[in-house]
Amino acid sequence: MAYELISGCQAAALAAQRAGVDLVAAYPITPQTAIVETLASFEAQGELKGEFVSVESEYSALSYCNGAVAAGARVFTATSSHGLAYMHEMIQWCSGARFPIVMVNVNRTVGAPWVLDPDQGDSLSQRDTGWMQIYCANAQEVFDITLQAFLLSEELLLPTMVVFDGFYISHTYEPVDVPEMDQAREFIGPPQFQAQVVPGVQANLHGLSTGEAQLQLVRKRHEDMLRAPEIFADINNRFEKVFGRGYMPVEALIPEGAKTAFLAAGSTAETVRWFLPELEGCGLIQLRMFRPFPKDELGRIVEEHGLDRLIIIDRNCSTGTGGYFAQEVRAALYELTERPVIQDLLLAGGIDLTEDLLTGAAQKSPGDGLVDLQWGVELR
Amino acid sequence: MKITDYTMENELMYSGHNACPGCGGALAVRYLTRALGPNLAMAITASCWSIIAGAPPLTALKCPILHCPFPSAGAVGSGLRRGLNAKGHYDTTVVVLAGDGGTFDIGLQALSGAAQRNEDYIFICYDNEAYMNTGMQTSSATPFGARTTTRPYPLFKHGQKKDIMRIMAAHGIPYAATASLAFPQDMENKLKKAQEMKGFRFMHILSPCPPGWGTDSSDTIHLSRLAVFTNFFPLYEIINGEQWRMTYHPEKTRTPLKEYLEAQRRFRQVDEVTIEALQEEVDQDWEGLLKRVSTSNVEK
Numbered sequence: 001m002a003y004e005l006i007s008g009c010q011a012a013a014l015a016a017q018r019a020g021v022d023l024v025a026a027y028p029i030t031p032q033t034a035i036v037e038t039l040a041s042f043e044a045q046g047e048l049k050g051e052f053v054s055v056e057s058e059y060s061a062l063s064y065c066n067g068a069v070a071a072g073a074r075v076f077t078a079t080s081s082h083g084l085a086y087m088h089e090m091i092q093w094c095s096g097a098r099f100p101i102v103m104v105n106v107n108r109t110v111g112a113p114w115v116l117d118p119d120q121g122d123s124l125s126q127r128d129t130g131w132m133q134i135y136c137a138n139a140q141e142v143f144d145i146t147l148q149a150f151l152l153s154e155e156l157l158l159p160t161m162v163v164f165d166g167f168y169i170s171h172t173y174e175p176v177d178v179p180e181m182d183q184a185r186e187f188i189g190p191p192q193f194q195a196q197v198v199p200g201v202q203a204n205l206h207g208l209s210t211g212e213a214q215l216q217l218v219r220k221r222h223e224d225m226l227r228a229p230e231i232f233a234d235i236n237n238r239f240e241k242v243f244g245r246g247y248m249p250v251e252a253l254i255p256e257g258a259k260t261a262f263l264a265a266g267s268t269a270e271t272v273r274w275f276l277p278e279l280e281g282c283g284l285i286q287l288r289m290f291r292p293f294p295k296d297e298l299g300r301i302v303e304e305h306g307l308d309r310l311i312i313i314d315r316n317c318s319t320g321t322g323g324y325f326a327q328e329v330r331a332a333l334y335e336l337t338e339r340p341v342i343q344d345l346l347l348a349g350g351i352d353l354t355e356d357l358l359t360g361a362a363q364k365s366p367g368d369g370l371v372d373l374q375w376g377v378e379l380r
Numbered sequence: 381m382k383i384t385d386y387t388m389e390n391e392l393m394y395s396g397h398n399a400c401p402g403c404g405g406a407l408a409v410r411y412l413t414r415a416l417g418p419n420l421a422m423a424i425t426a427s428c429w430s431i432i433a434g435a436p437p438l439t440a441l442k443c444p445i446l447h448c449p450f451p452s453a454g455a456v457g458s459g460l461r462r463g464l465n466a467k468g469h470y471d472t473t474v475v476v477l478a479g480d481g482g483t484f485d486i487g488l489q490a491l492s493g494a495a496q497r498n499e500d501y502i503f504i505c506y507d508n509e510a511y512m513n514t515g516m517q518t519s520s521a522t523p524f525g526a527r528t529t530t531r532p533y534p535l536f537k538h539g540q541k542k543d544i545m546r547i548m549a550a551h552g553i554p555y556a557a558t559a560s561l562a563f564p565q566d567m568e569n570k571l572k573k574a575q576e577m578k579g580f581r582f583m584h585i586l587s588p589c590p591p592g593w594g595t596d597s598s599d600t601i602h603l604s605r606l607a608v609f610t611n612f613f614p615l616y617e618i619i620n621g622e623q624w625r626m627t628y629h630p631e632k633t634r635t636p637l638k639e640y641l642e643a644q645r646r647f648r649q650v651d652e653v654t655i656e657a658l659q660e661e662v663d664q665d666w667e668g669l670l671k672r673v674s675t676s677n678v679e680k
Contacts, residue, residue: 022462022463022466023459023462023463023466025455025459050466051462053458053462053497055455055458055493055497056489056490056492056493056496057489057490057493059451059452059455059489059490060452060454060455060489060490060493061455063448063449063451063452063454063455063456063459063490064455064456064458064459065459066448066452066455066456066459067423067446067448067455067456067457067458067459067460067461067462067463068459068460068462068463068466069459069463070446070456070459070460070463071421071459071460071463071464071466071467071469072463072466072467073462073463073466073467075459075463089449089451089452090449090452093448093449093452195463195467196444196446197421197444197446197460197463197464198444199419199420199421199443199444199464199469199471199472200418200419201444202439202441202442202443202444203436203439203444203445204433204434204435204436204437204438204439204440204441204445204447205436205444205445205446205447206436206446206447206448207430207433207434207435207436207439207445207447208430208431208433208434208435208436209435209436210435
């Protein structure tokens with residue numbers, strides 16, 4: 001094991017480097033910039049297998065990846081906030097075209113006004129675009145899951161968005177176990193997926209289709225994506241054998257007898273994990289995979305522990321509805337016979353998850369005339 | 381090329397494609413695939429060719445076609461080139477095909493980025509001077525005086541057609557050229573010349589659109605020729621953004637612009653005063669072009 005003191009951004013860049021990407025096309029945006037710079041410095045030092053291209057916009061970054069992955073190349077890009085929003089058309093196109101692209105998104109609020117804090121609405125608002133989304137809670141997860149994402153994408157022929165919080169993870173330096181190049185390359189291997197554009201082979205790729213044919217394509221994409229938790233678990237089993245650690249799409253840390261659990265994705269899960277000893281009678285459910293939503297796995301956890309209250313930490317807000325994670329959890333647990341009360345703690349805009357908020361949220365119980373939506377600022 | 385080369389076996393485009401009768405864009409691609417083929421990979425952005433190429437698994441071309449969203453062509457072509465390189469397909473010629481919307485308007489950012497990076501592929505703009513696939517809406521390639529469905533009668537397009545060739549020349553790219561369907565040999569020469577070069581190459585092909593321009597489907601070649609003869613669409617090439625060279629000089633064939641305008645229903649509302657003003661503009665543009673050509677240090 002070789003621990004390095006690195007930031008989340010550097011961890012993401014190292015993972016792309018270790019994956020032996022053929023091409024990186026990217027455009028800088030705070031707080032993702034260090035990923036771009038780190039990859040550029042790898043190229044400058046002759047430490048990047050493929051090419052690094054600075055393009056003129058995020059839209060072009062993802063378009064560039066489209067062209068290269070169509071030819072069978074392994075590609076990577078990274079963005080944040082407005083950059084992700086600007087890519088929206090290409091984001092949809094990638095999944096429709098079944099391109100196994102890996103993209104990192106570093107959460108940052110989408111304006112107006114200009115805000116740098118890590119609201120998760122940038123990536124969550126892309127939830128219906130056919131990309132798998134995995135949220136990381138620390139820099140180690142960023143490295144490991146970004147590396148694994150290439151295998152997941154290439155197996156399912158679907159793009160993966162690896163997501164983590166701006167600043168809390170992107171700019172915080174943590175000790176990360178970074179596998180040696182050879183070991184990482186051996187684990188991941190060269191890309192195995194079929195190129196779509198093959199010179200000399202006639203093909204009319206992604207041309208005009210019909211609603212009828214599209215239904216079949218959408219259905220296939222949906223059914224393939226539902227296999228992601230299983231594939232992710234397989235990859236992590238193999239990963240654990242080599243590197244001694246592995247992850248599940250959703251994981252629970254519930255003390256004996258606890259009937260309340262915080263449910264969090266991203267750095268807030270890490271915050272809750274460290275603060276758990278102070279939160280009597282509370283557990284943690286860390287949601288990593290958001291698309292596909294691990295409905296069955298989450299239901300099993302709730303039933304197994306007999307949880308009667310979930311406090312969902314939503315550093316985001318779907319205006320007019322509430323937190324994205326709360327919406328999704330409510331829908332996922334609807335079919336349970338004993339449904340837990342859902343308490344939605346809104347940190348929209350990207351405010352810090354502090355002790356006041358955690359203890360305040362934990363103290364409010366359904367008997368207290370609890371509203372289902374709590375604005376974080378009210379608990380300070 | 382010998383006349384015997386112009387046989388169906390050498391065509392990379394199938395008959396039975398989805399273009400309208402007399403489509404300039406269809407003819408442009410037939411010429412260019414024949415000139416550049418057969419080892420081609422083509423990225424096609426949203427345009428009439430999204431339809432002309434046919435519904436998969438049917439196809440109008442014998443080479444791989446990668447369709448891509450409207451603003452993306454310049455970048456998709458760049459990625460395709462480097463992706464093919466990564467897979468060892470260095471000899472494949474990458475062509476991006478875009479209409480005037482995908483070149484002059486919504487595609488300009490990606491086009492400019494690719495040109496500035498001197499990406500190694502050929503960008504073809506088949507210019508039918510409006511959003512023809514959606515039914516003749518104004519683009520920045522629509523000429524002054526033309527009527528469109530977003531500048532309907534008695535209105536017409538005001539403002540000059542964007543000078544895309546000077547924009548591309550300003551990027552200092554290795555090669556840029558205009559081409560006309562009425563001069564297929566000239567087009568072929570330019571394409572082959574472009575194919576032998578490295579870096580970013582750009583070709584602007586005027587592509588008459590019978591339903592959009594209000595012309596007979598049998599007039600496409602005639603109009604293409606008139607556009608050259610009237611100096612509305614001169615034939616030239618630009619090497620490295622600075623060496624301008626005429627490839628056809630209509631000294632004896634010079635024709636008044638009026639004849640070109642009157643042959644198209646889209647210009648029907650234009651009065652004599654406007655025609656005179658347009659003629660003056662064409663004359664000025666022509667003088668500017670001649671000046672650039674004469675001051676260019678062209679290698680003989």
